[in-house]
Amino acid sequence: MKQIWQALKAHQQAVEHRAILDLFADPRRAESFSARFDDMLFDWSKTNIDGTARDLLIDLAAAAGVAARREAMFTGARINETEGRAVLHTALRAMDRPVFVDGLDVTPALRETHARMQAFVRDVHEGRFTGQGGPITDVVNIGIGGSDLGPAMACLALAPYACGPRCHFISNVDGAHATDTLKGLNPATTLVIVASKTFTTIETMTNAETVRRWMAQSVATPAAQFAAVSTAADRTAAFGIDPARVFGFEDWVGGRYSMWGPIGLSLMLAIGPDHFDAFLAGGAAMDRHFRTAPLRENLPVLLALVGIWHNQICGHATRAVLPYDQRLARLPAYLQQLEMESNGKRVAMDGHDLTLDSGPVVWGEPGTNGQHAFYQLIHQGTRTVPCEFLIAREGHEPDLAHQHLLLVANCLAQSEALLRGRSLPEARALMAAKGLTGSDLDRQARHRTFPGNRPSTTLAYPKLTPDMLGRIVALYEHRVFVEGVILGINSYDQWGVELGKELALALQPLLSGDDSAAIKDSSTRQLVAWFRS
């Protein structure tokens, strides 16, 4: 491994100043540096990765043992070593294939829970399960992190497939979130889902109490309109939720990988069981591809290797995710948790400090909106931000096809602009054509140059259907896995969120009056005093 990392670094230094555009002298550049899976196209040719770098990166994945680790994950080995757990979200989307944990096939239980979810959703849709004031019109999902971001992202993404009650999401402990979300909802026709793997998360439990009080003002039995999704049946029972409406899952489903199972209940309510199954089928199709395609043609592996090249080799600390698909507006937030909670770690699996950078900072917004906000920095700032564009060939609005064309044109134009840039002579010619001369021309032209040579990839897909969303989400999940294996990280724990939780619990009583002298640093002491005054 060490030698491959060194060879990659040496190669990167050798080609650092080469223009990506020069790689296109090879007429087969785009074709050779693209991969397809069914009707998805991943084009990574607009990066500075050439044949040598590609070979080294593939060697890196092979030497890191990606294939063996992948098999270990799919077959239920306890690869989440710091928590002693298997990692089996893939089993949630392939329930027909036995998977054993400790010698026990876990899929019959998964199928049973899935069937219970389907029956419940049909009962809601067909009016057999109602609120105390009539058929369910609205669903409020209370959860945070992995118990919120996935379903919230997917409900928006699949809005054209909505066929059930309206779904709303409350996550923040800020009372504003519950207040604003509940405004206008009828408690007597609202179903509340408390979604929490642990059923201890302070934000979720606090919001659940708030919503229960809100409901109690209007209906006789609030608990009758509550359902729960959790691994902790004892705690859901203690909260008073009827076990008939509790959908359990196992601890080998990580929170940020959990939308495929019961945590996806709000999504299933929104789009119906058939579309939800299509979403699962899309994820399963990507699983098969990931498990069987050679590394060189394997989409998750390639996404990961491009990421490693940009982050650990070239030193670009951030990655922008830019979906030219308004309904993927929450994808960047979803990926922030998926990627940063998974690979934002400084201690490797073997207990040693990482000698390389951990996973990148992931951020983004849908295009074209981002173009009118932060693309200025991406085009002309001093730092390089590798960009990942996502774009569908077709939208869901046939009568607005001309707008979709404009969207596609913008997406392709951005990656072209990042690649080509605009040279000083080109900018001078433009300014001269506008009548500028002399020092004025020189100065104005400099502001209008673009360095170009800025890397980007494009993931193109036919249409954002449930199946396609499943493929895209599974693609990113596996990309995170591959990056984690190459970096030697356990992508499935999240100890880094614990300290803040502990300190918040300790600070809460101090804010409401207890002695704050125990606080060690004067800044926190000052802030506590300020809030208390």
Ligand SMILES: O=P(O)(O)OC[C@H]1O[C@](O)(CO)[C@@H](O)[C@@H]1O
């Ligand atoms: O589903 P739970 O147990 O409420 O946890 C919510 C989220 O909190 C975290 O544990 C981080 O604090 C995430 O990993 C998880 O998705």
